[in-house]
Amino acid sequence: MAEIMNNSYILERLREEIESVVGNTRLVQETDLPNLLYLQATIKEGLRLHPLVPLVLRTVQEGCTIGGFYVPKKTTLVVNGYAIMRDPDNWEDPLEFKPERFLDSSRSSQKDAIKEEVLNYIPFGSGRRGCPGANLAYVSVGTSIGVMVQCFDWKIKGDKINMNEAPGKISLTMAHPLKCTLVPRTLIPLASSLHMSNS
Known part of the structure; x- marks a missing residue:
C-alpha cells in the first residue's frame, strides 16, 4: 500500500480496473482476481521490490560446478532473492515501482516471460523448494489490497513515504512506520451494504 500511495497514478488505475470488473455494489472477491490483471501486476511488483524473506538457505546435496566454481557436497548456499529481483542486468529500472x-503486453516474448518468472522473480523461492503457500498468499494479498483500494482514500503527510527497509530477524520491514489517514470512499451502494453488514 505504501508503494501504491507513493504513486497516485497506480492507485487511480487500480480503482478504474476494479470499477470496470467488480463495480461498486460489492467488494473484490477471490473469483475476481483472474480478471484484475493490473492488481496482480501491482502485487507482483511489490513482492519483487520488497520480498518478505530476502535470503533463502539451500544445502548442496552433491558436489557440482557453478559458474566455473566447484561447490562441494553439503555446502550451504545463501540465495539473495532481494539482490536478484533488483539486478539491473535482469530488470529495467530495477529500483522503480512499475x-x-x-503485464503480458510489456514482455518481449512468452519465452522471456517464463525465464523471468523462473530465474529472476523469486519472492517465494523457486523450484521444488518454493513456498507451498504462494498461491494462498497471492489470493489473500490480492483481495486485501483490492478492498483497501476500493473502499478507502489514503492520505499521507508530505509528498512521499520513506520506503527504506530495516532488517528483521528473517524478514524485512519498513524502517519507518507507515502513518496515513483512511477516509471511507462514498460508494453509495457499497457503503450502504457495508453499513448493513456491520449492524
Whole structure:
C-alpha cells in the first residue's frame, strides 16, 4: 500500500480496473482476481521490490560446478532473492515501482516471460523448494489490497513515504512506520451494504 500511495497514478488505475470488473455494489472477491490483471501486476511488483524473506538457505546435496566454481557436497548456499529481483542486468529500472512490467503486453516474448518468472522473480523461492503457500498468499494479498483500494482514500503527510527497509530477524520491514489517514470512499451502494453488514 505504501508503494501504491507513493504513486497516485497506480492507485487511480487500480480503482478504474476494479470499477470496470467488480463495480461498486460489492467488494473484490477471490473469483475476481483472474480478471484484475493490473492488481496482480501491482502485487507482483511489490513482492519483487520488497520480498518478505530476502535470503533463502539451500544445502548442496552433491558436489557440482557453478559458474566455473566447484561447490562441494553439503555446502550451504545463501540465495539473495532481494539482490536478484533488483539486478539491473535482469530488470529495467530495477529500483522503480512499475507494475506494468508484469503485464503480458510489456514482455518481449512468452519465452522471456517464463525465464523471468523462473530465474529472476523469486519472492517465494523457486523450484521444488518454493513456498507451498504462494498461491494462498497471492489470493489473500490480492483481495486485501483490492478492498483497501476500493473502499478507502489514503492520505499521507508530505509528498512521499520513506520506503527504506530495516532488517528483521528473517524478514524485512519498513524502517519507518507507515502513518496515513483512511477516509471511507462514498460508494453509495457499497457503503450502504457495508453499513448493513456491520449492524
